[in-house]
Amino acid sequence: MSPAENAPSTTDVAHALEAVVTWLRDSREPVGISKSSLSTLARLDVVGPLRITDLAEREGLTQPGMTTLVNRLVQTGLAERRADPGDGRAVLVALTSDGLARLTEYRVSRTELISARLEQLDPESRSALAKAVPALHRFVDDSHVTEEK
Amino acid sequence: MSPAENAPSTTDVAHALEAVVTWLRDSREPVGISKSSLSTLARLDVVGPLRITDLAEREGLTQPGMTTLVNRLVQTGLAERRADPGDGRAVLVALTSDGLARLTEYRVSRTELISARLEQLDPESRSALAKAVPALHRFVDDSHVTEEK
């Protein structure tokens, strides 16, 4: 409960991370595009063209929900539907260059927001955060986590 | 771009924090209550009873939106409306004991989720994160930030 007095416990770290998440969530400026859409664009950028069903599963939406979302992306020119060679039922959703541009713009603005904030911190804090970078990546990386159940 | 080779830059830290935010957002389990409702309950817990208008401003909603949200909270027994002594127009929204219990339950489950993940990390990573706790708190703390504009 008191990271100032003793060494921070796991719970203290958890609370600090939650606080950061809350701050970053609240610091989102309206960007004219939904969080789901941005997340889907990012997924397409990272993974490449995907089927509707596949996208839906990865993004945690239902298939009809993803169909609607993709409709919006296509209508605004951020993504396109391609035929899946070898399966006439399926569709491959792919990022357009406009979609990539939009995604990049968003990523840059977010990074700038956070960086500006970081640069206002005292040097010791910045150093501590810099040293925590590998740990933060390990935290979100599933590959080393021992799955249970 | 390569935190593994050189000392992590501010941009690297920003990306790591974004990655954590994304992971924590995706790790939210359905909880039967909206994010806005939880955030509002937390606000009431931290700040104490507030007016509808005040709540709306702090939570980034419109006043009618907050009226509706408070209606839901009241109907589910998580909050209550009190008369504002000294202003017959106003209402003070306050957390009920049920509301506090629900909020606590959520907070505990979140903390447990994150803690469990932390405990699977290697000791050096855990140590690095523990040392970063004060810096994380400073990052989200507005009080020392030099405002511009």
Added chain:
DNA sequence: GCCATATGCATAAGCCAGTTATATAGTTGA
């Protein structure tokens, strides 16, 4: 003290992003 104006909240109507249920087109294997 009165009245014009401002303020706090509620209601109404509509929008948007999601849901479940169902239909249609294409695929696959016995």
Added chain:
DNA sequence: TCAACTATATAACTGGCTTATGCATATGGC
């Protein structure tokens, strides 16, 4: 070749917001 399965689409509905508006109370200049 046809029954069963799969991928997507469409329809109808819901939740959580929005804007526009109304009503009650408060406030200050006169």
